[in-house]
Amino acid sequence: MGAEIDVAKHWDDNADQWTRDVRAGFDVYRDQFTFPAFLDALPTIAGLDVIDFGCGEGTNTRAFAKLGARVTGVDLSSRMIEHAKSVEEAEPVGIRYHVTSYSDHCGLPDSSFDAVVSTMALMDGPDLPGAMGEAYRLLRPGGFILFSVLHPCFITRGLGWEKDAEGRTSGLRVAGYFDRSTFTEQWRFGNRPKDEAVAPFSVPRFPRTMSDYLNAVASAGLVITNIAEPQPSAAACQTYPRFSRWRDIGAFLLLVMATRPNS
Numbered sequence: 001m002g003a004e005i006d007v008a009k010h011w012d013d014n015a016d017q018w019t020r021d022v023r024a025g026f027d028v029y030r031d032q033f034t035f036p037a038f039l040d041a042l043p044t045i046a047g048l049d050v051i052d053f054g055c056g057e058g059t060n061t062r063a064f065a066k067l068g069a070r071v072t073g074v075d076l077s078s079r080m081i082e083h084a085k086s087v088e089e090a091e092p093v094g095i096r097y098h099v100t101s102y103s104d105h106c107g108l109p110d111s112s113f114d115a116v117v118s119t120m121a122l123m124d125g126p127d128l129p130g131a132m133g134e135a136y137r138l139l140r141p142g143g144f145i146l147f148s149v150l151h152p153c154f155i156t157r158g159l160g161w162e163k164d165a166e167g168r169t170s171g172l173r174v175a176g177y178f179d180r181s182t183f184t185e186q187w188r189f190g191n192r193p194k195d196e197a198v199a200p201f202s203v204p205r206f207p208r209t210m211s212d213y214l215n216a217v218a219s220a221g222l223v224i225t226n227i228a229e230p231q232p233s234a235a236a237c238q239t240y241p242r243f244s245r246w247r248d249i250g251a252f253l254l255l256v257m258a259t260r261p262n263s
Helices: 002-023 028-041 059-066 078-090 128-138 210-219 234-239 241-248
Strands: 049-053 070-075 096-099 113-119 139-150 160-163 169-173 183-187 201-205 223-228 253-259
Touching: 002 078, 002 201, 028 059, 028 113, 028 139, 028 223, 028 234, 028 241, 028 253, 049 059, 049 128, 059 070, 059 078, 070 078, 078 096, 113 128, 128 139, 128 210, 210 223, 210 253, 234 241
Parallel strands: 049 070, 049 113, 070 096, 113 139
Antiparallel strands: 139 253, 160 169, 183 201, 223 253
């Protein structure tokens, strides 16, 4: 619980600037790569009861609702939920939001959802097995979970780009893959004007290996049905040439789909 309180505080502190940046289009990785890849992997959700783990300020949550789902969003950050609710109040799409953990009993009934979705959030929570257990509890038999995270094999604390003699990016250095010690990363959206005086976000990280992710899913009783490592589209790489590093050299994104068995 102490770790979750710390995570909530960080995201409460980040929430106002994060919301402004996301809604101003500065999160180009989300807009041009990670969320389109998620939607490509997402089965039809029209008419389904869907819960979004780590919904943040609600941009992606609203996209799910506009696909025809009945959506609930949960997040530890009360400030993020305030931002999400403010848009829902102004432009209702039927989303219910709750300030709660996705890694513990969230107060919603057992077997009340057809799908659990989570976009780039589970790597920022301290209890992945708890999250998978809660997903299993909330899913109806036959329901599914689809989540995306930073790829654990390539996004490590020792990440660095290698250059050739002409200064072109030629390789990716990873290090500390098995170092699971928690750390707090300071960063801001790279698409921002470089001379703009904006404090960096402070984001707690909980490094895990590929086996940590997959075993947490399986140990909860969920059955893995698909794993994907999407590459940025050619159009995205043309618009943002730095994306080509994640097309040609290493994987940025991991997507995992699993189902709750019918029996």
